[in-house]
Structures are given as structure tokens and as C-alpha cells.
Amino acid sequence: MDSSTAPARDGRPDGTEYGTPRRGRPRSEAVDQAIMDAVERLMAGGSSLAELSMEGVAQAAGVGKATVYRRWPNKEALLIDVVRRLEEPEPELAGESARDDLVALLDFLRRRGLAKRSRWILKAALSQMGSLPALQSLYQERVVRRRQELAREVVRRGVASGEFRSDVDLDLLVEILVAPMLVRSVLWQDAPLDDPRLSELMVDTAMQGVAAPAAG
Amino acid sequence: MDSSTAPARDGRPDGTEYGTPRRGRPRSEAVDQAIMDAVERLMAGGSSLAELSMEGVAQAAGVGKATVYRRWPNKEALLIDVVRRLEEPEPELAGESARDDLVALLDFLRRRGLAKRSRWILKAALSQMGSLPALQSLYQERVVRRRQELAREVVRRGVASGEFRSDVDLDLLVEILVAPMLVRSVLWQDAPLDDPRLSELMVDTAMQGVAAPAAG
Amino acid sequence: MDSSTAPARDGRPDGTEYGTPRRGRPRSEAVDQAIMDAVERLMAGGSSLAELSMEGVAQAAGVGKATVYRRWPNKEALLIDVVRRLEEPEPELAGESARDDLVALLDFLRRRGLAKRSRWILKAALSQMGSLPALQSLYQERVVRRRQELAREVVRRGVASGEFRSDVDLDLLVEILVAPMLVRSVLWQDAPLDDPRLSELMVDTAMQGVAAPAAG
Amino acid sequence: MDSSTAPARDGRPDGTEYGTPRRGRPRSEAVDQAIMDAVERLMAGGSSLAELSMEGVAQAAGVGKATVYRRWPNKEALLIDVVRRLEEPEPELAGESARDDLVALLDFLRRRGLAKRSRWILKAALSQMGSLPALQSLYQERVVRRRQELAREVVRRGVASGEFRSDVDLDLLVEILVAPMLVRSVLWQDAPLDDPRLSELMVDTAMQGVAAPAAG
DNA sequence: CGATAACCGAGACGGTACGTCGAGTCTTGGC
DNA sequence: GCCAAGACTCGACGTACCGTCTCGGTTATCG
Numbered sequence: 001m002d003s004s005t006a007p008a009r010d011g012r013p014d015g016t017e018y019g020t021p022r023r024g025r026p027r028s029e030a031v032d033q034a035i036m037d038a039v040e041r042l043m044a045g046g047s048s049l050a051e052l053s054m055e056g057v058a059q060a061a062g063v064g065k066a067t068v069y070r071r072w073p074n075k076e077a078l079l080i081d082v083v084r085r086l087e088e089p090e091p092e093l094a095g096e097s098a099r100d101d102l103v104a105l106l107d108f109l110r111r112r113g114l115a116k117r118s119r120w121i122l123k124a125a126l127s128q129m130g131s132l133p134a135l136q137s138l139y140q141e142r143v144v145r146r147r148q149e150l151a152r153e154v155v156r157r158g159v160a161s162g163e164f165r166s167d168v169d170l171d172l173l174v175e176i177l178v179a180p181m182l183v184r185s186v187l188w189q190d191a192p193l194d195d196p197r198l199s200e201l202m203v204d205t206a207m208q209g210v211a212a213p214a215a216g
Numbered sequence: 217m218d219s220s221t222a223p224a225r226d227g228r229p230d231g232t233e234y235g236t237p238r239r240g241r242p243r244s245e246a247v248d249q250a251i252m253d254a255v256e257r258l259m260a261g262g263s264s265l266a267e268l269s270m271e272g273v274a275q276a277a278g279v280g281k282a283t284v285y286r287r288w289p290n291k292e293a294l295l296i297d298v299v300r301r302l303e304e305p306e307p308e309l310a311g312e313s314a315r316d317d318l319v320a321l322l323d324f325l326r327r328r329g330l331a332k333r334s335r336w337i338l339k340a341a342l343s344q345m346g347s348l349p350a351l352q353s354l355y356q357e358r359v360v361r362r363r364q365e366l367a368r369e370v371v372r373r374g375v376a377s378g379e380f381r382s383d384v385d386l387d388l389l390v391e392i393l394v395a396p397m398l399v400r401s402v403l404w405q406d407a408p409l410d411d412p413r414l415s416e417l418m419v420d421t422a423m424q425g426v427a428a429p430a431a432g
Numbered sequence: 433m434d435s436s437t438a439p440a441r442d443g444r445p446d447g448t449e450y451g452t453p454r455r456g457r458p459r460s461e462a463v464d465q466a467i468m469d470a471v472e473r474l475m476a477g478g479s480s481l482a483e484l485s486m487e488g489v490a491q492a493a494g495v496g497k498a499t500v501y502r503r504w505p506n507k508e509a510l511l512i513d514v515v516r517r518l519e520e521p522e523p524e525l526a527g528e529s530a531r532d533d534l535v536a537l538l539d540f541l542r543r544r545g546l547a548k549r550s551r552w553i554l555k556a557a558l559s560q561m562g563s564l565p566a567l568q569s570l571y572q573e574r575v576v577r578r579r580q581e582l583a584r585e586v587v588r589r590g591v592a593s594g595e596f597r598s599d600v601d602l603d604l605l606v607e608i609l610v611a612p613m614l615v616r617s618v619l620w621q622d623a624p625l626d627d628p629r630l631s632e633l634m635v636d637t638a639m640q641g642v643a644a645p646a647a648g
Numbered sequence: 649m650d651s652s653t654a655p656a657r658d659g660r661p662d663g664t665e666y667g668t669p670r671r672g673r674p675r676s677e678a679v680d681q682a683i684m685d686a687v688e689r690l691m692a693g694g695s696s697l698a699e700l701s702m703e704g705v706a707q708a709a710g711v712g713k714a715t716v717y718r719r720w721p722n723k724e725a726l727l728i729d730v731v732r733r734l735e736e737p738e739p740e741l742a743g744e745s746a747r748d749d750l751v752a753l754l755d756f757l758r759r760r761g762l763a764k765r766s767r768w769i770l771k772a773a774l775s776q777m778g779s780l781p782a783l784q785s786l787y788q789e790r791v792v793r794r795r796q797e798l799a800r801e802v803v804r805r806g807v808a809s810g811e812f813r814s815d816v817d818l819d820l821l822v823e824i825l826v827a828p829m830l831v832r833s834v835l836w837q838d839a840p841l842d843d844p845r846l847s848e849l850m851v852d853t854a855m856q857g858v859a860a861p862a863a864g
Numbered sequence: 865c866g867a868t869a870a871c872c873g874a875g876a877c878g879g880t881a882c883g884t885c886g887a888g889t890c891t892t893g894g895c
Numbered sequence: 896g897c898c899a900a901g902a903c904t905c906g907a908c909g910t911a912c913c914g915t916c917t918c919g920g921t922t923a924t925c926g
Contacts, residue, residue: 024901025891031903050266055881064904069883148404162428168421171407172396176422179395180388187398188364189356191387201388209425210389212378240870241922247872271912280873285914456875457917463877482698485907496878501909580836597858603839604828608854611827612820614835620796621788623819633820641857642821644810672896673895679898703886712899717888 027071035061035068039082043121049079076135080142086121087112090147098158099203105151106181106199113185113193151178164207177206243287251277251284255298265295296354303359306366314374315419321367322397322415329401329409367394380423393422459503467493467500471514481511512571520544522579530590531635537583538613538631545617545625583610596639609638675718683709683716687730697727731787736760738798746806747851753799754829754847761833761841799826812855825854 038061042052054075058065072078091108093101155174158164164173180202184191195201254277258268270291274281288294307324309317371390374380380389396418400407411417470493474484486507490497504510523540525533587606590596596605612634616623627633686709690700702723706713720726739756741749803822806812812821828850832839843849 023893023899025903027902028891053881054883058904062904064902064906065883066885066905067903070902074883165426165428168426172417172421173426175396175399176392176418176426179399180391182399182403183391183395186403202392205384205388206392206422207425207427209423209427210381210384210392211423211425212381239924240868241872241924243871244922269912270914274873278873280875281913282874282915282917283872286871290914455873455919457877459876460917486909487907490878494878496876496880497909498879498911499877502876506909594860597860600853600858604849604853605858607828607831608824608850608858611831612823614831615823615827618835619830634824637816637820638824638854639857639859641855641859642813642816642824643855643857644813673898675897701886702888706899710899712901713888714890714900715898718897722888 031061031063031067032071035063035071035078036082036085037061038063039078040086040121052079054078076138079135080138083139084143088115090150093150093154095157098154098161098163099207101154102151102158102177102203103199105147105154106178106202107196109178109181109185110193110199116185148174177203180206247277247279247283248287251279251287251294252298252301253277254279255294256302270294299355300358306362309366309370314370314377314379315423317370318367318374318393318419319415321363321370322394322418323412325397325401326409326415364390393419396422463493463495463499464503467495467503467510468514468517469493470495471510472518484511486510512574515571516575519575520547522582525582525586527589530586530593530595531639533586534583534590534609534635535631537579537586538610538634539628541610541613541617542625542631548617580606609635612638679709679711679715680719683711683719683726684730684733685709686711687726688734702726735791738795741798741802746802746809746811747855749802750799750806750825750851751847753795753802754826754850755844757829757833758841758847796822825851828854 035057038057039052042056042060043049047056052075054065054068057078058068061068068078072081088108088111091104093104095101151174152170155164155177156170159166159170159173181199185193192198251273254273255268258272258276259265268291270281270284273294274284277284284294288297307320309320311317367390368386371380371393372386375382375386375389397415401409467489470489471484474488474492475481479488484507486497486500489510490500493500500510504513520540520543523536525536527533583606584602587596587609588602591598591602591605613631617625624630683705686705687700690704690708700723702713702716705726706716709716716726720729739752741752743749799822800818803812803825804818807814807818807821829847833841
């Protein structure tokens with residue numbers, strides 16, 4: 001299992017497993033946490049991502065700079081793990097109906113969108129990633145792609161089971177089903193997300209289509 | 217009034233009018249342009265917002281640093297004016313059928329996503345330029361909101377004319393119809409955009425729905 | 433005239449002349465001095481050369497690190513200029529008699545040896561050079577070689593004028609005349625140097641030889 | 649008593665005796681030697697005292713850093729023991745003629761200057777190891793002073809036997825006879841030392857003096 | 865027309881942070 | 896208790912930009 005796509009608590013930030021025997025003094029997990037705690041503390045203290053310095057993080061964590069760099073090669077990699085630690089774990093999908101799984105997936109995105117607004121650390125971290133493109137693409141690779149593939153897999157299953165149309169390109173199918181929630185939770189700033197039935201509504205509406213029903 | 221939100225074509229970047237008589241040698245407008253050109257060139261060259269340095273901009277523009285700072289107090293203010301300069305024309309909508317107008321709207325998005333010149337704006341400015349809040353809100357206000365309203369208006373018309381369902385919240389309707397292209401052109405990094413029939417396909421599929429047709 | 437062999441006050445530490453017109457804001461001579469003053473102050477405060485850090489020098493001088501590095505590429509080069517500033521200027525040689533010039537030269541070495549003991553900054557700087565070989569070889573090149581050549585020139589003149597033997601290799605001649613003072617002032621730690629007639633005595637004794645005069 | 653001035657061959661570098669019974673696994677003498685070998689190897693490879701790092705020494709010796717620090721508290725103490733190990737036997741003097749003994753003494757210096765192995769000791773340890781005062785004073789005491797006294801004794805004998813002038817201060821006599829070789833072998837960087845008759849030449853020339861012989 | 869004042873390129877200035885390296889100490893598992 | 900390995904805190908290294916400042920020199924406009 002590749003730890004780099006797994007939640008941080010399953011393995012070391014740098015991908016080595018905690019159980020793996022190593023030579024020499026092992027890295028302290030307490031230090032891992034102290035560093036990430038320090039990042040959260042600084043962000044909560046009002047710093048922007050750009051103001052956040054490795055120097056400051058190390059100092060706030062009571063740790064040498066080298067100790068930070070031993071775990072994460074740069075600010076981006078560190079921030080990804082901090083953000084991962086902040087996010088809810090992805091939903092376990094029951095796998096019975098593709099429609100239900102899709103609703104669960106969208107609802108995860110919805111809750112995440114809400115959290116991004118309420119827990120402004122997440123908001124700051126996620127929205128400020130744009131100015132650190134390495135962070136963005138790393139996050140893309142480690143987190144976003146995984147969810148994309150999850151969605152594709154669910155939709156593929158839905159096509160096979162006869163729930164979804166089979167005469168449309170899979171990518172397009174995925175986009176129509178997932179994009180509405182993605183846009184509302186990520187792109188648009190103030191769209192409402194608190195209705196817990198929103199996910200159901202979106203999936204079902206996308207399935208039925210938005211054309212007016214044929215008369216008669 | 218904050219000069220950084222005033223339209224560029226109305227005056228100097230720093231809010232002074234070109235016609236205003238001053239003592240001494242007046243600022244060269246050519247220099248304004250050279251600096252903004254340099255920013256675009258650097259960004260088009262693949263730099264990120266974080267990599268973009270005032271030092272580098274000045275050098276690329278063949279200009280002293282003080283000359284840049286004389287016009288813009290910081291990187292953010294400079295970028296705002298550069299983004300303003302990039303502003304693209306809105307799509308012209310025929311207004312005959314809501315479905316056709318929507319296709320035109322989506323195709324505008326598609327073509328913009330393909331355009332290399334504005335790519336960095338799409339990435340940096342639209343989706344995640346949270347670290348430059350003034351830039352973000354400017355762009356949000358002047359570009360995003362207007363197109364949102366355009367889309368809402370078209371869909372509203374479609375509902376009135378009986379093209380679209382009337383039993384669904386308008387916002388949801390808009391999202392289902394527009395989000396797929398928005399996601400593909402802005403959020404997903406290398407999604408294919410070159411098929412000119414993509415916009416049609418998206419609108420029509422969203423209208424028909426993606427559920428498998430009922431058997432029999 | 434090569435400023436790098438001239439005393440520091442004839443030119444910039446980095447070899448550029450003060451009079452040379454340059455573009456941009458010229459370097460401040462006051463800063464040159466402030467930096468070298470700071471080095472002296474720190475050394476006088478009891479630091480060893482190894483403890484002396486560029487970081488500390490910059491701070492003590494109230495100057496940015498870059499400002500130090502703009503003038504001197506490394507600690508060695510800076511220290512050389514500090515030492516040069518501390519040393520007495522080399523003697524002007526009258527040129528009338530080679531013997532007298534040699535005495536003057538040796539007396540310069542003698543006084544320098546005394547200074548090295550009384551002004552312990554000089555002592556520390558000169559004696560600790562060994563651990564900074566780059567400094568040593570730079571000093572060798574810029575200061576020592578110059579004096580060596582001066583001595584050779586004087587002795588060569590003495591041979592030509594018939595003051596010194598001509599049947600002996602020039603290098604050997606120089607060594608026999610100069611080495612005694614060199615050893616006493618540089619190598620041996622506690623040898624007496626305060627007798628102002630020592631230089632005369634050394635040159636004259638070396639000239640006459642130390643063999644017992646033939647009997648009869 | 650400072651263990652670092654105790655003779656190495658009498659006990660462990662840190663002053664513990666080899667024979668002393670202790671609890672647990674005893675220190676390996678092979679490791680002592682491996683570490684000191686590594687220092688010599690690195691220095692012979694052209695490193696300077698400043699470049700020599702404990703880190704590098706441990707690695708070159710294939711030894712943990714703690715193992716080095718268990719024996720020597722710092723770089724200086726380690727170097728002292730390495731220098732001690734390098735110490736060369738003193739020249740044996742026949743004692744027949746003072747002039748011949750002096751030639752033998754100078755030739756010992758000459759050959760040592762040629763020896764590549766002890767070159768770094770000559771440079772680093774002898775002439776300018778001021779930054780390691782303990783090393784300097786140890787070497788001064790144990791090596792330099794004894795040879796100085798040896799030279800003084802020989803010259804004193806030469807004065808008594810009528811070989812050397814008796815109207816000159818003994819120190820001055822010694823310096824004139826010994827300094828030329830000392831300077832050439834220690835102070836001047838690349839002076840030629842390979843002529844085996846150099847020592848003879850130096851002593852004889854110094855004895856005869858370098859003044860031109862009186863005419864007629 | 866000449867003075868004046870703001871402009872211009874260049875680059876020095878005091879700072880802050882970068883990512884690396886070594887010092888000397890501590891902590892593993894194994895001998 | 897020794898050993899190799901390597902993590903730990905600390906502090907300096909030399910570089911890059913920040914935003915400000917000071918040079919010599921260049922235009923416009925005003926008197």
C-alpha cells in the first residue's frame with residue numbers, strides 16, 4: 001500500500017512505514033505531530049500560506065530546521081500532509097447501488113466544502129494553494145486524482161449494472177454527475193451547502209435530466 | 217476610493233490621470249505596458265505566481281525596480297492590472313433558443329480553456345488565487361459573477377419557454393448544465409477540450425439525463 | 433597599480449577604485465569601514481577567528497549579510513583586509529646602501545613582530561590563519577610574496593654593488609640575511625624583539641659570518 | 649591533570665589505562681587507530697584543519713560519531729593525539745665537530761620538509777596552529793623546544809671549541825645558522841629542498857658570511 | 865532658453881527566509 | 896558498556912528577493 005495516497009496517520013510523512021525496521025535512531029512520531037501542530041497553530045494565528053516560513057514552523061515546533069527538512073523536502077509537501085490531517089477521511093462506499101455510492105461521494109464533497117468555510121484553516125490552505133503550484137499539483141496527484149478515480153469507478157459500475165446510460169462517454173458521465181457539487185463546493189464562494197439532501201437531489205436530477213418532460 | 221479597483225483604461229495604474237498636468241518629466245505609458253507585458257511573458261513561460269518576483273519582472277521589462285514600485289505598491293496590485301488588461305469579451309448570444317445559447321456559453325468557456333494566453337489566469341486567478349484576495353474578489357466581481365448571471369438568465373429563459381424543467385431549483389439547473397464544462401476547462405488539468413461538438417454534447421446529455429432509459 | 437597589493441585605503445576591498453565611475457548607487461565607503469571595525473571589535477571582544485561568523489560580523493556592523501558578501505567573497509578575504517588595515521605600512525627604502533635597506537626591512541619585521549604581541553588582535557588574526565588555509569594562501573600571495581620580492585631585489589642590488597658575495601645563489605643569500613629575523617618574529621613565540629639595534633646586528637653578523645676568525 | 653597532554657602510548661586517548669578492568673565491553677584499540685588513520689588520510693588528501701570535520705572523520709573511519717566523541721571531547725584533542733603519533737625520532741648527532749652536527753640537524757629538517765606525510769603537520773601544526781592553542785603549546789613544548797635546545801647545545805659546543813665566534817650572543821648565533829633551513833622547510837611554501845648538499849652549503853655560507861670579501 | 869522637478873536604469877542598502885552542512889548529544893538494536 | 900547508524904537542536908553558511916534608497920543622467924513643462 002502506497003502510503004503517499006493513504007492518510008498520513010498510516011505511515012511516515014516521507015512514506016516510510018512506522019513498523020519498518022531501520023538502522024540508527026528512529027524518527028520520532030511525536031516530532032511529526034509537533035511540526036504539523038505548529039503549522040496549524042501558525043495558520044490559525046492568522047498567517048497566510050505565503051507568510052508561513054519553514055524557519056517559523058521549526059521554531060514554533062521547537063525543532064531544528066533540518067528535522068523538518070528530513071521529513072518533508074519543501075513547504076508544499078509539509079502543507080499537503082497538514083491539510084490531509086485536517087480533512088475528514090473519505091467515505092467507505094457500500095457498493096450496493098452506484099447511485100447511493102455517488103450520493104455518498106458527493107456528500108463527502110459537500111461536507112468538505114462546509115468544513116472549508118467553517119474551519120478557515122482548511123479554507124486558507126486549500127484556497128491559497130494556487131500561489132504554490134508545486135503544492136497544487138502535489139495535492140492534485142495525491143488527493144484529487146484518487147477521488148476522481150473513485151468516482152470513475154463508481155460510475156463505471158453503474159453503467160455495468162444498468163443504472164446509467166451506456167451510450168455516453170464515461171468521462172462525460174462522470175462530469176455530469178459530479179461537477180455540480182464540485183463547482184458548488186470548490187469554485188463558487190457562497191453557494192449554499194447545508195441542505196443534507198443536496199447530494200441526493202443533484203444525483204437524481206442529473207440522472208433524470210433537466211429537459212422539460214415531453215408533453216402528453 | 218481604492219485606485220487598484222479603478223479601470224486601467226481610465227488612468228494610470230496608480231490612479232493618476234494621464235491628462236493631469238504635473239511638474240517634471242511625466243511617466244512613460246510605454247513603461248507601464250512594458251512591465252505588464254513582461255509579467256504576461258513570464259507567466260506564459262510557465263512561471264507560477266509564487267515564482268514571479270518583482271526583481272524578475274523589472275529585469276525582464278528592462279526597467280529599474282523603483283520604476284515598478286512607483287506604479288504599483290506590490291505584486292498583487294500589479295497582477296490586478298495585468299488581469300484587467302487580459303479581460304476577454306463576453307460571448308454573444310443569439311437569444312433564439314436557450315439550449316443554443318447555453319451551447320454557445322459553454323463553447324466560449326471551452327475555447328478560453330484552450331487559449332494559451334489566458335491559461336495562467338484560469339489556473340491562478342480563477343480557481344485558487346486565494347492568496348491575493350483583492351485579485352480574487354476583483355475577478356470574481358467583474359468576470360465570474362457576470363457570466364454566472366448570464367447563465368442564470370439563459371436558463372431562466374429556458375424554463376419560461378418550456379425547454380427546461382420547472383420543478384427544480386434554478387441554481388441547481390444552472391449547475392447541472394454549466395458545471396461539467398467549467399470543471400473540465402478550469403479544474404481538471406489536462407482534460408481534452410478540442411472537440412468542437414463537446415459543448416453540444418454536454419448540454420444535450422445533461423438535458424436528457426444519464427439514467428439508463430427505462431426498459432420496455 | 434594593482435589595488436589588491438596596495439593598502440586597503442587606496443581602493444575598494446574588491447579591487448574597484450573609488451574614483452571609477454559606476455552605474456547605480458555606489459557602494460558606501462562608510463559601510464566598508466563599519467564592517468572592518470566590527471571585525472576588530474569582535475576579535476577584541478575575545479572571539480577566535482573560528483568563532484567569528486559572517487552572520488555575527490554583519491549584525492555587529494548593523495549591515496545586511498549580502499552587503500558583506502558584496503564586498504568580500506568569504507571570511508578569508510575580509511580578514512585579509514582587516515589585517516592589512518592593522519599593519520604598519522611597509523618601509524620606504526632609501527636605496528643608497530643595500531645593507532641599510534636590509535636593516536630597514538628587518539626592522540619593519542621586528543616592529544611587526546612586536547605589534548603582533550602587543551596588539552593581540554594582530555596576533556590572533558595572524559597566528560590563527562593556519563586553520564583557514566584559503567586565508568593563509570591569500571595572505572601569502574598578497575602580502576608575504578611582496579615582501580619576499582622586495583628583499584630579493586635589495587639583495588640583488590647589493591650583489592651588483594659589490595656589497596654582497598656574488599659566488600652564492602641569490603635565494604641562499606636572501607635566506608641567510610632575512611631568515612633570522614623572520615624566525616624570531618614569526619616562528620619563535622617569546623624571543624626578544626625590543627632592542628632597536630637587533631636588525632643592524634643581525635645583518636652585520638650575517639655579513640661577517642659566524643665562524644671564528646682565523647687565528648693569527 | 650589534563651588527559652590530553654598525557655602521552656598516548658601510556659594509555660587510552662582519554663586517559664583510561666588499557667589494563668584497567670572495566671565493566672561491559674571494552675573499547676577497541678583498533679578503533680582508536682582507525683580513527684587516527686582516517687585523520688591522517690584526510691589531511692594527506694589535501695584537506696585543511698578547518699575542512700576536517702568530525703563527521704567526515706567518523707565516516708572515513710567507518711565509525712559512529714559517538715565513538716569518536718567517546719574518546720576525544722573535540723577536534724583539537726583528537727588532533728593532538730594524531731600529531732603525537734606522527735612524531736619523528738630526533739636526529740642522532742655524532743658529536744665530533746659542531747659544524748658537522750649542525751649540518752646533520754639541518755639535514756634532518758630538510759628531509760622532514762620533503763616528507764609528504766608530515767607536510768600537513770609542518771604547515772598546520774607548526775607555523776600557524778594558533779587556533780588550537782593546546783595543540784600549539786604541546787607541540788611547542790615537546791618538539792620545538794627540544795630541538796631548539798639541541799641546536800643551542802651544538803652551537804655552544806662550537807663556540808667552546810673555537811669553531812664559532814664568541815663575541816656574539818648565542819641566540820643570534822643559533823638563529824643565523826639554523827633559521828635559513830627552518831624558513832625554507834617550514835615557512836616558504838614551495839622552496840626547493842631536494843639538493844642533499846643544501847645543509848652543508850647553508851652552514852658553511854653562514855659561517856663565512858655573505859659580505860663580499862675585502863678587495864686586495 | 866534655462867531652471868526645475870519628476871522621471872529613468874542601475875544597483876546598493878537592511879532585512880528575512882531559503883535549503884544545506886557540521887557540531888556535539890541522544891537513542892535505537894545488536895554484540 | 897561498547898558499537899554503527901542516524902535522529903536530534905542549534906547555529907552558520909552563502910543565495911535570492913523584498914521594498915527602500917541613492918547615484919548619474921534624461922525629459923517635459925514652467926518661468
